[in-house]
Amino acid sequence: MHDELKPIAEGGLLDRRFFLKKGLTFTSIAWLAPSAMAEAVRSDAMTAPGRALSNYGNPSNHENKVIRWTMGNAAAPGNGVSWTPLHALEGMITPNGLHFERHHNGVPDIDPDNHRLLIHGLVNRALVFKIEDLLRYPMTSRYCFIECGGNSNAGWHTEPMQTEAGYFHGMASCSEWTGVPVKILFDEAGIKGRAKWVIAEGADASMMSISLPLEKLLDDCLLAFYQNGERIRPENGYPVRLLVPGWEGVLNVKWLRRLRLTNRPVMARNETAKYTELLPNGKAEQFSFVMGVKSLITRPSYGQQLTKPGLYEIIGLAWSGHGKIVKVEVSADGGKSWAEAQLQEPVLSRCFTRFRIPWQWEGKKAVLKSRAIDDQGNQQPERHELIQAKGKHGYFHYHAIVSWAIADDGSVSHVYA
Amino acid sequence: MSMRKTLLFFFSVCWSLAGSAESSPDLGQKAPGDFLKQGNYDVFPDGEGLPEGLGNARQGEAIYSQHCQTCHGLKGEGGSAEELAGALHGLTDNPPDKTIGTYWPYATTLFDFIRRSMPLSAPGSLTNDQLYAVTAYLLYINHIIKSEDEISAKTLPRITMPNHDGFINVFDGQE
Secondary structure: OOHHHOOOEOOOEOOOOHHHHHHHHHHHHHHHOOOHHHHOOOOHHHOOOOOOOOOOOOOOHHHOOOOOEEEEEOOEEEEEEEEOOHHHOOOOOOOHHHOOEEEOOOOOOOOHHHOEEEEEEOEOOOEEEEHHHHOOOOOEEEEEEEEOOOOOHHHHOOOOOOOOOHHHHOOEEEEEEEEEEHHHHHHHHOEOOOOOEEEEEEOOOOOOEEEEEHHHHHHHOEEEEEEOOEEOOHHHOOOOEEEOOOEOHHHOOOOEEEEEEEOOOOOOHHHOOOOOEEOOOOOEEEOOOEOOOEEEEEEOOOOOEOOOOEEEEEEEEEEOOOOOEEEEEEEOEOOOOOEEOEEOOOOOOOOOEEEEEEEEEOOOOEEEEEEEEEOOOOEOOOHHHHHHHHOOOOOOOOOOOOEEEEOOOOEEEEEOO | OOHHHHHHHHHHHHHHHHOOHHHOOOOOEEOOHHHHHHOOOOOOOOOOOOOOOEEOHHHHHHHHHHHOHHHHOHHHOOOOOOOOOOOOOOOOOOOOOOOOOOOOOEOHHHHHHHHHHOOOOOOOOOOHHHHHHHHHHHHHHOOOOOOOOOEEOOOHHHOEOOOOOOEEEHHHHOO
8 A cells, every 4th residue: 555545544534645646646647548539529519609608607507506595584585594505615715696695684776876884973073985985995805704603503403404514504605805994984084082882784674783893893894895806796785895804794794884983882683682692501692703713524515425435535614713724634433533634725814714635435434524723722612512611502603513424325414423 | 812812913914904094085075964863773771872752562562463463473472583572481491482581681772673674574664652662562571561661762771671681791801
């Protein structure tokens, strides 16, 4: 057996550099292979003109199962959630049409010419901005995930829910967001010394508000206008949303119309009745903004099928609201032994990080897990550790290790292990 | 890591990112006073932001049955939308019973949220008197006030909710 084929952990996990080494060999063989293609009959696509040009592209018809899974209130279809199909995607960027959604009362159709952003409260000058004016400000981009505070909360269920990884953990998506640092606009308005909090409010039918610490807004928050290079889509807050890197999705207010500087939080519904975590002693944690360190194997995962024993690449995503991912470890024996996965560059703060590790599946039962560690020393907990620390009724901020069981026949199910 | 460290880290990152006041094209326009007034829906626990008007639970029951009951159910339970009242047990039970009466820390939040977001089919359509009345009704079915109690800008902030002390501020408290 070659050195690189020796497992570095139980269950057949191989050195993360294995594919890198082997890749060259595969490539050279491909170059030397006889040109069978030359004799092949031309396919239909090669014998007739294709479709005309289009103004805006769509995915292949053959990919029509890669969709958001939506769940709305039957009595109010605009009140619900859609999940990103993380299990079907690669890389670190979520396509704009697949970014998760949470709406309380539908997606508003906002004409940017009629939209205004108001900055007021504890400022020297209350200011109102037109969108066309805001677009003239100096902008910056950052790659950043947004994750709903309630993402993965089926993990608290007593029995492991059997559903695709994205339809369980896909209230998290990652984009390149471009916009104006909030600090520039606050400086223009002039912050009064007593200001400590900011109330942000959206311009949809629900018009919900939420309070954020002023320090965070001055630090790294953006008024985002662009997502992955194009203007933000209506379901993600067109014409402008707040981007609050690493913090609960609910703070990233869409259709932003107002920022009010205050000396105290307003105690809105979404910082009291919701987005607070009930502990076993009956008290609830409030203003628990930062999304914890998390990872998830997306392939293989529930609903996928290993066809035959052999070499596979395990892939997944890791992210942390605290900072950068520094390490992801993978286990193929239910957590008894671990091997370090390859982190794919770029590895950025508060951003999805793609990890990969080669795996030799021998056609036997296995339990796959991944655990992430960030640059602030936070380590993703096992499920029982999270429950021990927070109980079972926190509802928000579930970020425990996810376990997938591989059966003898190669089918994949979700287990608590 | 401690919040202080987190913030230090944030500040160091933002220093390079956010620029300075001089980099602003300075395009904000002075917000007209009436725009500020109209645009301000915030209601704080001390009552700041509450408008004039009043209502009681008896009046509120009629508004509730017309605008809220289809989704929230009779007397705030059993509907397709979340449970508002009728908790059978408390927050330390398994599972906990979270309602306005057992969980919400401030009565003012009710008025703030209903005025913003409800009813889903026509948000913003209730008058201030109707908003106070339906707020009163929700407090009444949670056994917090009596059916004849008048709820207004004066009385609403004085109500101490059963779970007023149930929250730990982990942002300010974290160190």
